[in-house]
Every structure is written in C-alpha cells, then in structure tokens.
Amino acid sequence: MRLASRRLATVLLALSPTMLAACAAPPPGARFGAQFGDAVRIALARQVARPDAAGNADPVAGIDGRSARAALERYQHSFAEPAPQPVTFMLGGSGGK
Numbered sequence: 001m002r003l004a005s006r007r008l009a010t011v012l013l014a015l016s017p018t019m020l021a022a023c024a025a026p027p028p029g030a031r032f033g034a035q036f037g038d039a040v041r042i043a044l045a046r047q048v049a050r051p052d053a054a055g056n057a058d059p060v061a062g063i064d065g066r067s068a069r070a071a072l073e074r075y076q077h078s079f080a081e082p083a084p085q086p087v088t089f090m091l092g093g094s095g096g097k
Contacts, residue, residue: 045051063071
C-alpha cells in the first residue's frame with residue numbers, strides 16, 4: 001500500500017505545476033493580440049483636423065500684425081480692471097413706476 005501511495009504522490013507532484021498553469025490567466029498580450037490599443041489610436045487620429053497640415057509651408061492668412069497686437073492688448077487689459085457694475089437697489093420687488 002505504501003508503494004501505491006508513493007506513486008500517487010509522485011504523479012500528483014509531477015502534474016501539479018501543469019494543473020496550476022492551466023488555472024493561471026494568460027498574459028495581457030495573449031488575450032488582446034494585435035488589436036490592443038486600437039481604440040485609443042483611432043480616437044487620437046479622429047481628433048486631428050488636418051493630418052497634412054505639418055507639411056504646409058504657406059503662412060496663415062488673416063488679420064495683419066498691427067490689428068492683432070491691438071486686439072491682444074485690449075484683451076489683456078480687460079482683465080486688469082473689471083468694468084464697474086451699476087449699483088441697484090430693489091425694495092418691494094414690484095419694479096413698477
């Protein structure tokens with residue numbers, strides 16, 4: 001009986017790594033394969049309006065330099081001092097005359 005139990009223990013020890021490997025999850029690359037990351041790459045590609053824009057050597061047509069500078073200065077000065085707000089008091093809430 002001891003010989004049979006030793007053989008059984010030997011067989012179980014030999015098979016246990018194989019059995020444990022069968023229960024293990026496959027590595028991420030094996031599950032996803034070549035499609036891994038395709039959704040992200042497609043979403044990034046769809047956000048590019050003109051993929052050929054990097055090769056365009058033409059200058060941007062638009063506003064001249066003097067007008068652009070004046071517009072930028074007006075924009076920056078708009079944050080320096082906020083426009084004064086009129087003070088209004090409403091008593092009674094009817095707003096009638």
